[in-house]
Amino acid sequence: AQSVTQLDSHVSVSEGTPVLLRCNYSSSYSPSLFWYVQHPNKGLQLLLKYTSAATLVKGINGFEAEFKKSETSFHLTKPSAHMSDAAEYFCVVSGRAGGTSYGKLTFGQGTILTVHP
Amino acid sequence: DADVTQTPRNRITKTGKRIMLECSQTKGHDRMYWYRQDPGLGLRLIYYSFDVKDINKGEISDGYSVSRQAQAKFSLSLESAIPNQTALYFCATSNGRPNQPQHFGDGTRLSIL
Numbered sequence A: 001a002q003s004v005t006q007l008d009s010h011v012s013v014s015e016g017t018p019v020l021l022r023c024n025y026s027s028s029y030s031p032s033l034f035w036y037v038q039h040p041n042k043g044l045q046l047l048l049k050y051t052s053a054a055t056l057v058k059g060i061n062g063f064e065a066e067f068k069k070s071e072t073s074f075h076l077t078k079p080s081a082h083m084s085d086a087a088e089y090f091c092v093v094s095g096r097a098g099g100t101s102y103g104k105l106t107f108g109q110g111t112i113l114t115v116h117p
Numbered sequence B: 001d002a003d004v005t006q007t008p009r010n011r012i013t014k015t016g017k018r019i020m021l022e023c024s025q026t027k028g029h030d031r032m033y034w035y036r037q038d039p040g041l042g043l044r045l046i047y048y049s050f051d052v053k054d055i056n057k058g059e060i061s062d063g064y065s066v067s068r069q070a071q072a073k074f075s076l077s078l079e080s081a082i083p084n085q086t087a088l089y090f091c092a093t094s095n096g097r098p099n100q101p102q103h104f105g106d107g108t109r110l111s112i113l
Helices: none
Strands: A002-006 A010-014 A019-021 A023-027 A032-038 A044-050 A056-058 A064-068 A073-078 A087-094 A105-107 A111-116 B004-007 B010-013 B019-025 B031-038 B042-051 B054-057 B065-070 B073-078 B087-094 B108-112
Touching: A002 A087, A002 A105, A010 A019, A019 A111, A023 A032, A023 A087, A032 A064, A032 A073, A044 A056, A044 A064, A044 A073, A073 A087, A105 B042, B004 B087, B010 B019, B019 B031, B019 B087, B019 B108, B031 B073, B042 B065, B042 B073, B054 B065, B073 B087
Parallel strands: A010 A111, B010 B108
Antiparallel strands: A002 A023, A019 A073, A023 A073, A032 A044, A032 A087, A056 A064, A064 A073, A087 A105, A087 A111, B004 B019, B019 B073, B031 B042, B031 B087, B042 B054, B065 B073, B087 B108
16 A cells, blocks of 8 residues: 655745655655646646656756655655645655555645745 | 647536537547646546557546547547536556656546536
């Protein structure tokens, strides 16, 4: 079985300050992990993915995430927030090949990021 | 044009009505998915299809049915809508290769009165 917990339902930052969105996962296999972003009235856009090639993953729009197996975490960070980063963010785990969850995504509950001027 | 297109984008209907949500894709992907999104719950999988002849229930399939009319088309039906099916519905596709992400449509906002 696999699961994802996003530790904060809301995060509020000032423009130009760092962003940290926290995610812990549980998986029977070494997982694939993703971060998606959802802007209002839009679908989900892929920010970045981890597939075991490197533990520090760089994504679009200056976001990055670090896979820490010992902590079962995959936190999303950005050095300097921009107003356009305001959105809802989802941490997602995908079952690996050979597992019963292969090809299926399990979503966290979402974190709403607010950016103040 | 969007790679994954959902119609309608918005729908308001009454309890007991039959509703169909449609999804079409131009990505050439074999795999298609239907999710519903509720505030604070993330997205939950309703049904998924790994090819035209393969349909599988997700975690919350009760009250829903699907049809995979072609590789590019996957529709979701509510045979007799009820108010707790009010939600935002997303269609997604993937190419089936290991570790590849899913690609999402812009969603259908469904309200059942």
